[in-house]
Amino acid sequence: IGHPEIFPLVFTTKTQEIFNCRVDEDVTEENCFKLIKKEDIIQDLKTRATISDFHPVKKVVLEYPGEELLVVFDAKFQYGQNFYFVASEEAKENLLKPPETAEEKDDDKEEENREETPEIHPYKPPVHKPWVSLGSEKEVEEESVKDTVTKIKHMISRVRRKFGAPVTFTDKNASHVKDSYVECTSYQDKTFSIKMLEKDVGVQMVPKVREASTQTKWTYPKNAATQYFPRQLSNEEKEESLSSEKLKEFLTSVHLRMEIALQQNEIMNAFFDDWKALAEDESSSGGKPDVYLKAYQSFTDLRYLKDRTISCICWHPTIYGTIAVSARAWLSYEEQVNLFDKSLLQQSVILFWSFFDPIHPQLMLECPEDIYCFQFRPSDPNVIAGGCINGQVVLWDISQHEEKLQNAKTVADGIKVTAVNMVNASVLNILQYIYMSPSLMQVQQSSTEPPLVRYCAVSSIQNSHKKPVTDIHWLPDYFEDNRMGATFENRAEICVQLVTCSPDCSILFWDIPATKLPEQPSSEKVEEEEIFCMPPDVPDTFKHLDLCWKPLIKINLHKSDTTTEYNPVRISLKELHYHYKTSEKVQSLDTLEVPAKDNPYTDMSTPSSKNLKVLENISTDFFVGTEDGEIVYSNWKMEIDSDSAKPHTQKYTIHTETINTLQRSPFFKDIVLSVGGRNFAIWKEGVTNGPILQSSCSAGRYTAGQWSLTRPGVFFIGREDGNIDIWDLLRKTHEPSHFQNISESMITFISPWIASPKQHFLAVSDDLGVLHVLEICQTLSHPSRNE
C-alpha cells in the first residue's frame, strides 16, 4: 500500500527461527527492526526455494544493493502482514534512523508518534520555488481590459442664462411635412473640416473618339468594255520606213550586237543545268526493276468470238478507249485451201470494244467474209477499210454510230441516229457489176445487242486479190496517185487511197473517189435506187463503189532472175505516217511509178486532178515481206523509158517462215522492223547488205511485233507461247530486256496506243479470241533525254 519499497511478508515460524526474528522474542513492537544479511536470505532461498517466505521478493532481494536487508515486524498489520520487508537502502535508513532518533529523542513521546513517523515520509513543507512562467501571462494580459486610448474628456459649457428658458411647444401635422418625417439633419460645419491643400492627381490623355458612318450610293453595275486593236502600219508606210536611211543606220549599228548574242547562244547554252540532266539520265538508265505491263482490261465475247482467233487490232484514232478487233475463224490448212467450200455458221464480225463497258461490244461491223486485216481511215475515223479472206476489200461507214461510240459509257440504250452522210459522188462510171444480193441484216435496236453495221462497199471479186488480203494500209493524205502513176498533191487532205497486198503476188492500189456534195441528189438517188436495193439503214457513202470497186493500180512482183513471183504478205511503204488531226508540211515526198499493166479505166477523173502539182520527191520505195520469209525492197516507180523495165529490187532471206510483221519505226523513217519465224530483224533503207540488227533464233516462234510509239529504242514482240518480249535496244541488244506472259495461247497481234499523255496502252490479242489491254508503265513509255 502506498510505499513501493515496502513489501509485506509473512514469516512462518520456521523462517523466524532461521533468521532470529521470532515474534516477541527477538522482535518486539518496540524493537521491530531486524537486519538480515542478504547472503542468508539467498541461501535460504536456495535451500527452501518456493517454500521460502522470501520467494515473492526474491527478485528484489537479489537486486538489493546493500548487504543487510531490513525486515520490520509489523505488529499492527499495517501493511497486511506481520512482517514487511523494506526493499531499498534509503527507505531502510529512513526507517532505521529517524525512528531511532525519534526513539532516542522522543522516548517520551507517545507511541502513536513513533508509529506514525516511521510509516510516513517526514513531512517537508513545500519549498518556495521561483515561479516558472508557462506562458499564461499572455493570456492574462489579453483578457484584461485596458484603455487603449486615453479617454477624451469633454467639457461642455453653455451660458447660464440659456438654461431654463421657457419653452413653447407647437403642433405640426406630420402629413404636412414631406415624407411625414422630420429630422434634424446633419450639416457640415466648416469649422471642422480640413482643407486639402495638396492633392495628388493623375491625368491621362485620351483621343476624342467619335463614331460616324456613311452610306454609299448604290448605283446598278454596268458592264463597260473597250475594244481596241493594235496600230499597224499600212504597207506603203512599211515600205517607206524600210527604205529609210535611219533604218539602215540602225541596222548597221545594231546587227553586230545581235550576231554576237546569237553566236553565243549557238556555241553554248549557258543555262543548261548539267546536274539536273545527269540526274535524269541516272533515273532512267538505272532503271526500275519492275518494268512491266499492267493488265488494264481484257475483252472477250462468247458469241462472236467463239472458236475464233483475232487477226487484227486497231485503235480508234480519235475516240478514247475504243478499240476494234477483227476475228477470223480457225482454219486448218485444208480448209484454207478450199476457201469457198466452207460454210460459215457464224457471221464474221469486227467488234468494237470500249473501256467503259468490258462486257458488251459497242459496235459490230458485219463482214462478208472473215477479215484478215483492217484499218481506220486516218482523215475520217468513221470509215474503215478491211481486207477479206477471199481477197475482197470492204468498206464500212460508221458515222451513224460515231456519237454513240463517243458516249459509250454503259450499255447503250438505243442508237442515236446522226445525220447520215448523204454524200454521193457525182462522178459515177458505168462499170461492170456483179449483182449480188446482199444478205440483209437488220440493225438491232435492242439495248443488249450491239448495233450491227453492214458494210457499205465491197470490191468486185474479179478485180480483187485471189488470195486473202493480208495487209491493208491507207495512203497518207498528202498525196495520191493516179492511174498514170505520177503522184499528185492531195489538196483535199482526206485519205482516199488504199494499198493492199496479198500472197497472190500482187499489190493493189485502190482509190476512193473524193466525195462531193451532190448537185442533183434526187436524180442520182433515184438512179441508184433503181439499180440497187440496199437496205434502208445502211449509209450509202460508198454506194457507188459497192461491188464495182476496182483497184487503181496493180503491181506484180516478180523475182528478178526467175519468173516466179513473190507472195507478199506485209507491205510497208515509206510514207505511212498518218496525221490524224492536221496536216503538217512534209519535206520529202515521193513520186510513184507503176510497172506493168494498168486497168482500162474510162473517165475516172478525180476532181481537180489537173490543178494539182506533181510531187517529185516522194519515195516510191517500199518493203515487202513475203510468205516465204523474204524481205523485198523494191521501188514501184514506173520507168517511163522502157530500157530498164525491171524495177530494181533487193531481196533478203533472213526469216525462215512467213513474215508476220513489217513495220516502220515511228521515229526513223528508214528503219524497219520485220518479224517472222523464229527471229526478227531491223533494217535500214540504204543499207543493202543486210539487216542492221538481227536477233538470234529464239526458242519459240515470234508471231507479232510492233514498235513502241514513244520510245525509239523499244519494241514489243509477241510469241507463240503467249509471252510478250519487250526489247529495249539501249539497254540490251542480245536479249529482251523484259518479258511477260499475257495469255496461254499464241499472241496474234499487238498494237500500242497513246490514249493520253499518262496512259499508254498496249492491246494484245491472242488465239483464243481474247483481247488484253495492258497499260505500259512509265519507264517504257517515256523516253529519256536524247533517246
Add this chain to the structure above:
Amino acid sequence: AEVEETLKRIQAHKGVIATIVVNAEGIPIRTTLDNSTTVQYAGLLHQLIMKARSTVRDIDPQNDLTFLRIRSKKHEIMVAPDKEYLLIAIQNPCE
C-alpha cells in the same frame, strides 16, 4: 537591199525562230512571224524596253540601254534597242 540582207543573215542563224523590226511607237515594220503574234510581241517588248531603259537611266543618267536578253524555258528573246527602232530576235538555244 542592205536591209534585207542583214535581216536575212540574222534570220539564218541557227535556232532563230523569228525576227521583228519595230518602230519607235511600237508598231512592227518587218516580221517573219504571223501578224497576231508579231503585234503581241511588239507591244509587250516595246513597253518592256521603255521600262528597262528608264531604269538604267534613272540609276545613271549618262548610261543607256544597249541590249536586252530574256531567257525563258523555251527560248531566248533578244532585243537591240535604238533611238527610233527595235530589233527583236527569238532564238532557240541548242542543247
